[in-house]
Amino acid sequence: MTAAPLVSIEDLTVQFRTDRGWTTAVEGVSFDVAEGDCVGVVGESGSGKSVTALSMLRLHARGTSRFARGAVRYAGQDLLRAPERNLRKIRGRDIAMVFQDPMSSLNPVLSICDQISETLRLHQGMSRPAARQRAIELLDLVRISDAARRVDEYPHRLSGGMRQRVMIAIAIACRPRLLIADEPTTALDVTIQAQILELLRDLRAELGMAVMLISHDLGVIAEFAKRVIVMYAGRIVEDAPVDVLFNAPRHPYTEGLMASMPALEGGTERLYAIPGRIPDPDEPIAGCRFGPRCAHIKPICQAAVPELLAIGATHRVRCTPRTRSLGVS
Amino acid sequence: MAGDVLVEVRDLDMAFKIKGQRGQPAMLHVLHKLNFDIGRGETLGLVGESGSGKSTAGRILVGLFEPTGGSVKLFGRSITGPDRRTNLADVRSRLQFVFQDPHAALNPRLRVGDSIAEPIDIAGTMSRRDRGERVKELLEMVGLPRDSAERFPHEFSGGQRQRIVIARALALAPGFIVCDEPVSALDVSMQAQIINLLMDLQTRFGLSYLFIAHDLAVVRAVTHRVAVMYAGALVEVAPKNALYDKPQHPYTQALLDAVPRPNPARARPPVIGGEVPSLLTPPPGCRFHTRCPHAMPRCRVDVPVLRETEPGRQTACHLYDTDTSSRAQRGIS
Numbered sequence: 001m002t003a004a005p006l007v008s009i010e011d012l013t014v015q016f017r018t019d020r021g022w023t024t025a026v027e028g029v030s031f032d033v034a035e036g037d038c039v040g041v042v043g044e045s046g047s048g049k050s051v052t053a054l055s056m057l058r059l060h061a062r063g064t065s066r067f068a069r070g071a072v073r074y075a076g077q078d079l080l081r082a083p084e085r086n087l088r089k090i091r092g093r094d095i096a097m098v099f100q101d102p103m104s105s106l107n108p109v110l111s112i113c114d115q116i117s118e119t120l121r122l123h124q125g126m127s128r129p130a131a132r133q134r135a136i137e138l139l140d141l142v143r144i145s146d147a148a149r150r151v152d153e154y155p156h157r158l159s160g161g162m163r164q165r166v167m168i169a170i171a172i173a174c175r176p177r178l179l180i181a182d183e184p185t186t187a188l189d190v191t192i193q194a195q196i197l198e199l200l201r202d203l204r205a206e207l208g209m210a211v212m213l214i215s216h217d218l219g220v221i222a223e224f225a226k227r228v229i230v231m232y233a234g235r236i237v238e239d240a241p242v243d244v245l246f247n248a249p250r251h252p253y254t255e256g257l258m259a260s261m262p263a264l265e266g267g268t269e270r271l272y273a274i275p276g277r278i279p280d281p282d283e284p285i286a287g288c289r290f291g292p293r294c295a296h297i298k299p300i301c302q303a304a305v306p307e308l309l310a311i312g313a314t315h316r317v318r319c320t321p322r323t324r325s326l327g328v329s
Numbered sequence: 330m331a332g333d334v335l336v337e338v339r340d341l342d343m344a345f346k347i348k349g350q351r352g353q354p355a356m357l358h359v360l361h362k363l364n365f366d367i368g369r370g371e372t373l374g375l376v377g378e379s380g381s382g383k384s385t386a387g388r389i390l391v392g393l394f395e396p397t398g399g400s401v402k403l404f405g406r407s408i409t410g411p412d413r414r415t416n417l418a419d420v421r422s423r424l425q426f427v428f429q430d431p432h433a434a435l436n437p438r439l440r441v442g443d444s445i446a447e448p449i450d451i452a453g454t455m456s457r458r459d460r461g462e463r464v465k466e467l468l469e470m471v472g473l474p475r476d477s478a479e480r481f482p483h484e485f486s487g488g489q490r491q492r493i494v495i496a497r498a499l500a501l502a503p504g505f506i507v508c509d510e511p512v513s514a515l516d517v518s519m520q521a522q523i524i525n526l527l528m529d530l531q532t533r534f535g536l537s538y539l540f541i542a543h544d545l546a547v548v549r550a551v552t553h554r555v556a557v558m559y560a561g562a563l564v565e566v567a568p569k570n571a572l573y574d575k576p577q578h579p580y581t582q583a584l585l586d587a588v589p590r591p592n593p594a595r596a597r598p599p600v601i602g603g604e605v606p607s608l609l610t611p612p613p614g615c616r617f618h619t620r621c622p623h624a625m626p627r628c629r630v631d632v633p634v635l636r637e638t639e640p641g642r643q644t645a646c647h648l649y650d651t652d653t654s655s656r657a658q659r660g661i662s
Contacts, residue, residue, distance in 0.1 A: 044516035044517060044518060045487075045516055159604055160379075161604060162604075189378035189379055189543065189605070190378065190543065190545070190584060190587045190588055191378065191583060191584065191587045191600075191601050192378075192604065193587065193589070194586075194587040194589075194601070195600055195602070197589070198600045216516065216517065217589065218517070218591040219588065219589030219590050219591050220589045221591075222589065222590065222591045222592055222593045223589040223590070223593070223595070223597065224589075242593040243593050243594065246591060246592065246593050256518065257517060257518060258591060260517055260520070260521040261517060261546065261591060262520075262521075262524070262544075262546040262547050262549060262550035263546060263549070264545060264546045264549060264573065264585065264590065265573070265590075270525060270528070271521040271524055271525055271550055272521060273518070273522040273525055274518040274521070277486045277488060277489070277519065278486070278516065278518070278519075293518075
């Protein structure tokens with residue numbers, strides 16, 4: 001990551017309007033995505049992983065959310081403050097997104113051809129016949145057999161896996177530099193999930209785009225990402241290369257998450273369960289938000305919010321006792 | 330399985346009436362000749378992808394659907410055939426169901442205590458005072474504070490709500506509980522808590538579970554034996570460790586290979602292509618032959634039958650037919 005990053009997220013802080021005022025869903029999130037990078041973001045519900053992704057393209061409903069601090073820098077602009085018309089040129093062309101549920105993301109009354117062509121006609125000014133031809137090529141690219149016939153079908157005729165392939169075809173139509181995939185395989189069966197992950201891996205290699213994959217599943221992250229960001233209760237708690245994270249996690253939450261995963265291989269001893277529950281976003285917690293569930297809590301953890309500190313060139317951890325013991329503060 | 334069979338399923342068939350082409354009534358066969366037993370104190374895992382029929386099987390076992398063929402015996406009483414109604418009425422209080430989504434399974438306008446006591450009220454066997462005591466006892470069993478009875482479901486997190494659903498399932502001291510994806514709606518850190526709770530309750534009360542899930546790792550953690558379904562039929566039934574360590578059916582193998590592991594260094598096995606066939610137009614012969622890397626000519630014609638391949642385990646695959654044992658050797662490891 002020596003060259004200038006493709007996208008740089010700095011101190012992103014997102015709030016939502018609730019009955020009790022503004023609630024902070026994401027706080028102080030900072031990371032870079034390099035050209036061709038393959039970043040995994042993992043976390044449980046309410047960790048802020050999807051909110052972070054949506055913020056990068058400013059896709060939240062206006063009026064009920066606001067960016068309290070921070071910036072998302074892309075091509076010399078701050079996407080959080082850029083005019084809407086600039087964003088419209090970036091969305092789907094430079095940065096594209098694939099969502100969890102392919103059924104609610106596709107328009108049921110438009111054919112597959114119409115939906116893929118929309119992006120091409122809008123961003124690349126293609127004619128109808130040219131866009132149709134390109135749509136067929138794209139369906140081929142996402143390994144949909146008999147593409148020339150399938151292109152005229154409607155979403156309800158396709159299985160969940162096929163719909164997700166169509167979503168991916170739409171996302172890569174304009175050869176984006178970054179593809180954000182938010183739980184792209186969560187709604188799919190495990191054999192179909194394996195197919196889609198393989199497709200994303202192949203496309204990333206073929207097209208040279210960066211991919212940011214968001215998932216709650218550590219297995220999916222381990223098999224896909226090169227670098228992993230772990231989020232908990234709206235903050236990044238750990239950021240490391242994938243092999244480092246899985247072999248030597250430093251944050252107690254990352255450790256707990258891995259220990260509580262039932263294993264497919266080997267023994268079947270009692271599962272480790274992280275005690276307590278995920279806090280509500282506006283629940284007052286002094287210091288570290290993982291503190292009340294942490295097996296290693298110390299007084300210092302409650303005194304101040306720990307900072308996300310670098311403990312190596314590519315490894316960051318938000319845990320005061322751990323970073324201090326490593327001589328970083 | 331220690332002799333004592335609680336659930337006995339023989340040649341179970343299920344078909345639903347649906348609207349077919351041009352609105353003509355058609356039959357959708359969702360279950361084909363299922364055979365399995367569940368012993369006292371045993372957990373049988375039922376795994377398979379969406380549409381494999383695992384939830385339908387679970388619903389039949391608690392009497393929610395009447396099967397179109399075959400027989401089901403619960404606690405030695407047949408809930409199929411002419412005595413279905415009387416026998417079902419007799420065993421009903423010993424059967425319970427835990428659903429996937431704890432948000433939808435609780436009435437948002439009922440206090441938690443009233444939800445938990447609903448089975449007791451329907452059975453009508455308890456005085457007002459005993460009822461209150463029992464609710465508190467149940468809350469304690471599932472690890473919730475005794476005063477939760479007065480609160481409403483929205484005050485609880487997903488994991489806690491699933492505890493409430495489990496408390497309600499325990500209200501009449503059942504012997505057999507069907508758990509249909511009980512932890513799939515929960516976060517990883519909450520899943521472990523609920524899985525441990527279900528296992529503790531089993532040890533304490535000698536419960537039998539049918540544990541339906543798509544997550545193979547979760548199934549390994551909670552079950553004793555596992556039955557694998559594909560497109561409405563059982564393809565393999567085996568003790569847990571045997572199944573996971575040495576799967577016999579090519580589909581079981583493919584399913585296990587496809588699960589992503591939290592190990593970035595793993596050499597990924599080849600990905601199996603294709604999709605689950607439509608139940609309206611199932612392929613002839615073995616339903617898996619369209620995706621099977623070991624398919625032989627006879628797999629396209631003959632339907633394989635679930636038969637014993639090793640003591641205590643059964644597989645429905647022509648690779649394991651005795652006359653083709655040489656094929657089994659070079660088949661799957």
